[in-house]
Amino acid sequence: MYYLSVEHGGRGGCIVNVASMAGLNPNPFSPVYGCTKAGIIHATRCYAVSEAAKKSNIRLNVMCPAFVDTPMFRQMAAGDASQTIGGDQTAVNAFIERIGVLSTEDVSAALIDILTDETRNGLILRCAKKTGNVYSTLTVQDV
Ligand SMILES: NC(=O)C1=CN([C@@H]2O[C@H](COP(=O)(O)OP(=O)(O)OC[C@H]3O[C@@H](n4cnc5c(N)ncnc54)[C@H](O)[C@@H]3O)[C@@H](O)[C@H]2O)C=CC1
């Protein structure tokens, strides 16, 4: 945000943080990973409503993909126990089967949509094989 800001020579812009569906919906296999992703989601939403971002015309959004076919995913799907807790690969495989697996092209297309649509700010973009791309907020009730 410092370098995008007008007072430091920037022209504003769009920051897209990469979290995960695991930061929104609980799963029993990766609690610490899920906690870090929940933190990324909340940090993004807080900075998106900051004066610093508004003043400098900076948009911030966060992507929450479900499974994506990458080296990390393949390592986990192949049974690398360092990626999950519990050691029950049959249960992990059933979970993957239920959720489905996105291609990296699917995720890239979603990223381009956030970057190019200037109305998107402070939003969570869920990306999943079965539901497609869905934008939302998480605000439950204003205080
Ligand atoms: N693959 C999946 O199913 C999902 C992945 N994500 C998130 O997407 C992001 C990317 O994940 P994957 O591509 O699956 O992981 P990956 O492990 O396949 O690829 C990560 C890449 O980041 C590079 N990298 C690691 N540390 C770096 C650093 N300090 N500086 C620069 N590059 C660095 C690695 O060399 C590697 O090329 C992660 O934040 C992950 O949590 C989110 C949802 C689903």
Ligand SMILES: CCCCC/C=C\C=C\C(=O)C/C=C\C/C=C\CCCC(=O)O
């Ligand atoms: C099973 C966790 C593995 C952790 C490390 C490997 C890959 C991580 C990929 C992710 O970011 C996980 C993405 C999606 C799965 C998590 C939650 C989806 C919940 C959806 C639902 O319950 O309907």
